[in-house]
Amino acid sequence: MEMPTPDASVMSRKAQIVERLSEVLPRDAVISDERETRAYECDALTAYKCPPLCAVLPANTKQVSDVLRICHEMGVPVVPRGSGTSLAGGALPTADCVILGVAKMNDVIETNYDDRYIRVQTGRTNLSVTGAVETNGFFYAPDPSSQLACAIAGNIAMNSGGAHCLKYGVTTNNLMGVTMVLMDGTVVQIGGAHLDAGGLDILGVICGSEGQLGVVTEATLRILHKPEGARPVLMGYDSSEVAGQVVTDIIKAGILPVAIEFMDRPCIEATEAFAKAGYPMCEALLIVEVEGSDAEIDAQLKLIMEIAAKHNPVELREAKDADEAGRIWLGRKSAFGAMGQINDYMCLDGTIPVSSLPFVLKRIGEMSKEFGLDVGNVFHAGDGNMHPLILFDANKPGDLELCEDFGAEILKLCVEVGGCLTGEHGVGIEKRDLMNVQYDPADLEAQMAIKDIFDPAWLLNAAKVFPLNTSETRRAA
């Protein structure tokens, strides 16, 4: 993965930069010792590492503004960082950058149950947002798998999703307002406790902009009352075509489950060996979850079971209680860990039209043979968001590159069938050089024009999202 050559003139001014930053931040909030900056050398895409020039951990919007103003004046690149759980390399540093971490900013500023929102500092983790409101029966809906660790700042940067977004939407659908600091230090309030923008939907373009437009320091998030209950049903089928048809039939019947999860045979085998969830050995397994009161759940599951039964399942199991529900989810929730037991893996998240599922799985199986690398598929089937896990051996020379080539072919296939490169992880550096597959030059030009307005000098996280040769003249200017 190519990264821009670090700016020697910035590197040579490290001492001055650290000194200026130390003037506006507490002593322990500026990290410049090489042994310590190493802690920020990568995110969850661990294949790529580069220690930053230094890292800063501001505690509030004012300090973020001071840091950005100084970096702007001194022409220093900045890479914002949430909790560093990005699978796409969104927080990968360059050697000449200041890492701006929001980890110290984790306060709840305000909760309002009448108006159903919470205002937090964005270093707060996703799960602890729900933690702050759950005693009152409320929750924050977007639930990325990394929710125990990932920060709201990163969720906003990547427009994170989760398993339950078929019903509740992704981050952008649950974000009401932000306080954001622009690269020149200007603080902007966008949105608030009201709905929808009065002018252009600038909040909509900030969410998912991968930390390239500004640093979001505070967020107003929509909270909802928890449903009375939720229960899943598990079904196994002999082919992915049939499983795909079941998903379509459920949706066509007017039922909107909160989650429809899909696993293929390699993934089922791996999770069974690892978590012993009692899954049937078959080609395709579906977990479908619905919400409501007990009676409402019974009624919906009855309809779902009827549809499922029509397609000759090898297994059909309804959770009658929380214990059975837990066992049904156990394997799915262990899937990544189980694959990780077998080998290193790369997790992609291309999205496809649901109708293309059987074709895409068949092609992935064929490519797996061509590349000689195993792949397991977990899939948010309701919304077409795939998660192929490609297994490789990081210690074997050339295996990572082979895995990346395989991954790129899968993502090209996703675009070919009418889908996209990334459904919830973001582009980062991982899919940066594939952007031309999905977008024409004019499409990318329109996106880069937006960055020109927010960050004319292209100092914020500039080596991400856009292919380097596409963004070169802007970054060099």
Next chain:
Amino acid sequence: MTPKTETELAQMIAGANGPLRIKGGGTRAIGHCEGDALNTSAMSGISLYEPGALTIVAGAGTPLAEVEKVLAAENQRIAFEPMDHRALLGTKGEPTLGGMAAANVSGPRRISVGACRDFMLGVRFVDGAGNIIKNGGRVMKNVTGYDLVKLMTGSYGTLGVLTEVSLKVLPNVDCVGTLRLHGLTDAQAIQALSAALGSPFEATGAAHFPKGPAGDPVTMLRIEGFEDSVNYRAGKLTSLLKPYGDAEMTVDDGAAWTDVRDVTTFADQPGNVWRISTKPSDAAELVSRIDAKAVQYDWGGGLIWALTDEGRDLRSALGTFDGHATLIRGTADVPTFHPEVPALAAITTGLRAKFDPRGILNSGIMS
């Protein structure tokens, strides 16, 4: 000018010598702008509909009625129920998909399922320099690059002319129930609606009329779904709302919600119509500041429709508040859209200059 294709549109815009006034069905004439009419009606037709994937793609000029008809045949619908502005604004013509998207038009169900912008999956458009641009696509989860889909939705044609829209749709429902409470003050009504919306019993509409059809205050909640579920939730909500009186429940076609959606009670009354988005618990106090001729609350109090005397600057009466006010109908010597704070206005101006460097697209409308 009525381009038949996207390429033709791009040529027309690139070759334009003066301002262009973009027109879909012409039913949502909000704000005023000058220029030659650029009609999108010929870029019409549904190009893809996959009921099993809850996705529809159509030309921007496609009549909304055509889309709704096709969806209904598969028992699906546009869940955010876009308002029909014709009665309120006294306009004629056929609302189009592009017009709906350009104005981010949602209805009462916005409080539960989200706004038009939340259902927009992809757009194709031509910017002010004549470039053809696409963003998003036809899948529900897509974080590939910046989200220009949201930016275009609600941009009133000031950044580009939409040519194609891709939309997420949802299943239709079996049964619609409406709960009504009578005689509440505005503040009480909003508290009651907040209690309902903050419960697990999923209301899909939450409105309040200080003067209902019989002249007394009426507070309304809509419950939708399978019949047993509707009855169950209506029962639960009735108990929950006991402190606010005895709720009465009706199950019908939900036609009363069309009136909420289209603000029909203001249709035949003279005066300016303002649309105010705010924090629900601030709404009643805000209304007390403005001396309106009539008001209607939607979105649990988060959306206020106010009928006022012509020529009045409602914003000066509102003062500073969490939200924004748009002049939907009438005249006053004030901007149609809520003025932005300087830092945000600078971003808006910058974006418009990038996407429409000559300032020819709907130029007077959003500034």
